[in-house]
Amino acid sequence: MTKHLKNNRLTFNEQCYALLSLIPKGKVTTYKAIAEALETKAYQAVGNAMAANPNPIKVPCHRVVNSNGAIGNYAFGVDKKIELLQSEGVIIQNGKVMDFKAHFFDFK
């Protein structure tokens, strides 16, 4: 990049991580919700941010699923993502989140 301004604000990714770190155990959110919380429609960019997640320990990227209830993807494998979620109390069946609304964490 020739424009090394970066401004003073956090990168899009950092903002995503910040939001994710707010999600309590046993709750999930969607890429859409995160994007909306950042006041943008960069749904896909949110996914990219997760893929670039530098610290999976502090950032529970496994709590982010697709807006249609599907699990989506995960750096460590979808199966691993499912296991993590289930161990936190989120019911998953047939690769989809059951009672999605109940487990949904909204940033508003």
Add this chain to the structure above:
DNA sequence: GGAATGACATTTA
């Protein structure tokens, strides 16, 4: 600076 890429979403067939 521009093109390509992606852990998505929504609409249409």
Add this chain to the structure above:
DNA sequence: CTAAATGCCATTC
């Protein structure tokens, strides 16, 4: 309901 096409936007090549 499933599948394909189209739109979006930040990041990376």
